[in-house]
Amino acid sequence: MRFRRLHSTCSRLLLNETASHLKAELPRTKLAGGEPPAKSAKVSSSDIVQWNRSITQHMRQGECDSALSLFNSMPAKSSVSWNAMLSGYLLNGKLDLAQKLFDEMPQRDLVSWNIMLSGYIKNKNFGAARILFDQMPVKDVVSWNALLSGYAQNGYVDDARRIFLMMPVKNEISWNGLLATYVQNGRIEEARKLFESKDNWPLVSWNCLLGGYLRKKMLAEAKVLFDKMPVKDQVSWNTIISCYAQSDDLEEARRLFDESPIKDVFTWTSLLSGYVQNRMVDEARRIFDEMPEKNEVSWNAMIAGYVQSKRMDLAREFFEAMPCKNISSWNTMITGYAQIGDITHARSLFDCMPNRDCISWAAIIAGYAQSGNSEEALHMFVQMKRDGGRINRSAFTCVLSTSADIAAFEFGKQIHGRLVKAGYHTGCYVGNALLSMYCKCGSIDEAYDVFEEIAEKDAVSWNTMIIGYARHGFGKQALRQFESMKEVGIRPDDVTMVGVLSACGHTGLIDKGMEHFYSMARDYGIVTNPRHYTCMIDLLGRAGRLDDAQNLMKDMPCEPDAATWGALLGASRIHGNTELGEKAAEMIFRLEPWNAGMYVLLSNLYAASGRWRDVSKMRLKMRDTGVRKMPGYSWVEVQNQIHLFSVGDTMHPDSKRIYAFLEELELLMKQEGYVSATKLVLHDVDEEEKAHMLKYHSEKLAVAFAILNIPSGRPIRVMKNLRVCGDCHTAIKLISKIVGRLIIVRDSNRFHHFSEGVLWSSVLWREILDWLLLPVWPKRMTVTVCQEERSYTLKFKHTEQNGRKPPCLKNPWKEKNVAFGVCCYGGKHMFFNFSMFAKPIPAVTEFVAQLQILELLDNAIFTAGYKAVLYIHAIVEECEMLN
Incomplete structure (x- = not known):
């Protein structure tokens, strides 16, 4: 954390330079008594400095109206008076008032321009900042540094570099600002080259680059730089100690700690955190006991160390002894109890918290989900929304996972809507959880829609989609996804191949499955594991090739596990091979004597063969060994x-x-x-x-x-x-x-x-929906369709591109009465939901349906914005005619 503060300090030097420039212009006269004059106090009209200082004091206290009153009462105003008001408005976040005042200024000096420029930059209004910069009659190094800072602090590294190269004059702040920009954005090699291009860097710059090496875990480079430093301060020593501690070289970290001429609480905490990170909590405890001064970070580090080692009794002891608990302390304890399955203590602490943040809610929701109490996890999520708690990505991901576990499809769709509102739905982390939810809830089409929307798909995204298709029995689609995955340059891993082999098994593609199995090591360098062999045994067994399945098991580089033998037992049941089934079951009972499912599978095999005495023996064996069949x-x-x-x-x-x-x-x-x-x-x-x-x-x-x-x-x-x-x-x-x-x-x-x-009526319902949604297909609209039986979900963007032609031009429900429902939702910065449900429509008035949908669509586009992505969902139902 302190290294991020160090980097941001380097960047802030650029903006602070403007304030320093203004401060240099202010006269150094002190107020009598050191207090600003009261509102009713009479101030000498000749003492402009006194007026200016009173204005500044009011602005610092947030009293903008009082400052304006004084300003308007001044018999004469200097440029410093105008600049004090301008700076005060920006200090209090009133950019609009500052802009208005700037436009009214009779004369603007260089300081005025620089203050306004910095104001735009602090408010991230880069367009206005650049226009103002170009309009400046004169620019000094402060002006250039302010613009450089704006680009730097917001991650526009290349723009910041271009500004730096264009600068006619550079000062120390300019160089430090670009260096900090490179470091903050992880461009360490460019930071190193910049550092080597100039001599006589100040100490803050040495520390900035040293911190950059730490963040990238470039231990050797950090040590070389540290040894070259002409002067080292406490930050230097703390940074290098942290560098070694976080890189698991605790011996060198301890040596440097002992060498450090001065040790503050951050020095001690750096070493302590290194021991905790390496799960050496007893050594960390000794460091903690030796510390002359402790802060919240050191206390929290010890609590986290005991939580990681699941020693919750000692973690609770530290938590209770902590003189001032912060929200991180509470969250760590709740997470610790949740991880060991003690949801009662976790909930008790949660209820006692003085304040909660999104991490607190995510921890307790995850605790309930991990303990198998999915309904309470979802209840806590609803409670968080009611309490106005901010929902972070972890909470969303946990709730989506819980919805998937219990297949709460409708609830999961509602969470999807909130994700759209929060702007998280296209991110890889949450997107993968959303993708998994739809796959596990049985909506593979909507899963694919989510997959398409993920901006940067990783291996998890592709694997989830491949396995999803395989579990749904769509083996050919899974294999097509596998080929697409390779085409975009994502390298398959062992999880990918489990999905691919499962897809081959569910669709009976034996040769294809064998080909993929033997290509794993050859083409992708993947080491086969028992899960891959289980898929292959299942594939061969389903096809009746039991001898080939047994031979493959003999060739396994490791001993078959219970799942592999289970696949062989399942195949034996399908083909009635009792002898082989008994052999497989015997091996399973040795490996997992508690596995009730295998007892039932063997009993099914006996029952199918009419061997009721053996079925009774299985039942007795289960009773004697204490195995209970899981109720279905x-x-x-x-x-x-x-x-x-x-x-x-x-x-x-x-x-x-x-x-x-x-x-x-x-x-x-x-x-x-x-x-x-x-x-x-x-x-x-x-x-x-x-x-x-x-x-x-x-x-x-x-x-x-x-x-x-x-x-x-x-x-x-x-x-x-x-x-x-x-x-x-x-x-x-x-x-x-x-x-x-x-x-x-x-x-x-x-x-x-x-x-x-279903297929016999699907054509009719498709035509009805196409006709009903005719207004959605204008030429200036791009549409993506996801169809379920008798319903549509369409994603569309109002654009200049040509869309599909209307798919149906006449009313297809001539002899039917249809009720329809439509809702529209989405938008970039908002979540809205227009919906309607009409009464059954007689054939003579069907045009009313289209008019109502068109009105709905117009309202949605108007509310969301011209180029917003919208979703429209429509469903139709056949029903009786209403009188």
Whole structure:
């Protein structure tokens, strides 16, 4: 932190030079008694200096109106009087008043121009600053330095350099300013060359470059520079000690610490922080005990050290003993308790905090999420919004991850809207979390839209998209993404290849999978790990090539883990190879005797073969070893609420309605040829009882509830904590066909998309939506479309480019009555939401729909701005005619 202050000090020298120039012009007369005159005091009209000093005093105290009153009362004003008022307005952040006063000045001297120039720069109004600079009749080195400072402090390094080279005269402040600019922006090599181009640098410049080497961890260069320094002060010693401490060379850091002629609290803290960073908290404690003086940084460093080593009892001891706790102390303790799963203590501290910042909220939200209490994590996020807390990227990322874990899709979309408002949605860190949320919530199209919007995609972005496509069963799209990833120069890593191999497995591309597997080491230098072999065993096993799968396992450079044997067991169950399945299960039980899922998988294999005695043995073995089968449950989100179902659940308020609807569906399913897969039941009972046991699985209950409560046209997304059984897979496929709905089910392994019966109506709904949104397709609009069944989300930007032609020119719902809903949101600096929902439209008045949407769109563009990016979402539903 202190090195950043050092660098900023170098830059501030440029702007402070203007103030010093003004101060040099002020007469050195002191006020009587050292106080400004009272408002009612009479001041001699001849003593202009007294008036000027009174104005300055009022401005320093923020009394702009009093200063103006005095200024207007002056019988005569000097240039210093005008400059005092001008400088005072800028000091109090009143740029508009300063600009007005500057325009009214009868005469402007060089100081006036420099003050106004610095005012524009401090307010980041570089356009006005450059115009004013060009208008200046005379420029001195202060003028040039002010402009240089403006570009430097805001990261315009090349512009700052150009100004520096154009300067007719340079002083020490000019050189220091450019040097600090290079250092602050990480351009250390240019800083070094500049430093070597000139002799007789002041000590602050030596320290500035030394701090730059520290930030880049250039230890050797820092040591060479330190040894060359003609004079060293306390900052020099502290910087070099920190450099070695942060580079894990604690022995050299300690030697330099002992050599340091003077040690202040920052010297001690630099060494202490180095030990903490290297997890040597006991040595850090000894340093702490020796310190003659301690500050908040040293106390917080010790607390952080104990938190990192999970010694929360000692961390709490230090926290309680700390004489003055700051918000960082509280946040560190909350994070520490959350990381060890002690959410009770974390919440207790959170509730006791005198003040909270965004890090406090992010820590407690993450604590609840990590402890598995996702609902409370989301509740805390909502509470933070209600309390007016500022939401940072960490909080957004944590909440998005939590939404993904429980598949709270609608809540996640609301978070997306807030991200758009905050301007975080295109950043890589938050963008990747948003991308993952959509993938895990079953909306792969919206995930791709987010992927396209990420400004600078990294390997995580590409991997998330590839794995997302693979888990959704879209293997070919995943492989296309893989090829695109390589084309843009992103090197695949081991995670990428897991996604690629999974994609090949889900689409049965055996040869392609083998090709990618053997290219990992050859083309990308990736060392294969058990996850890659598990994907390959799954790929070969699904294809029935069990011998090849076993041979591949024998060639593994390491011992197969439980997941690899599990893939072989799963393949044995699919192809009914009981002998091989028993062998795989025996190895799994040795590695993970607590893995209940593998007991169930082997039991399924026995049950399918009619070996009920072995099924009973598995049940007894589980009981004897204390292994309990995880209960299966499914959930679905409806109107921002999660509805949870277990097998045969009758506790839900709508259970009677759900069961009645399932009975109706079963009759319709049987007409389509449905027969219960009774061989999947792990109980030796008659066929009728087995069919009854399959009828009310949790995923069927969740699907039925969703159909009854989610408006038609919208996808249904159901999540399950275990794998979907074969009978439910067949049943939901038929249900999708019967009700004409897109149903997406996420289980512990992958996503299942059921769209049987949806395709027959998709053309009609596409035409209706195209026609309804006809006003969105003018020539001067670029449009990107993301379509779900019976709904659109369009991203468009009002531009000079040519867009698509209207896709449909006549009303496609001649014989239908349609209700429609539209909302528009977005904008660069704001978040707004125009929405409407119309009554069903008879065919004779359908044009009203377009007029209403056109009015909505015009309002949105007017509010957001001509070139803002907007999103419009539309949905249509067929309904009965209203009288």
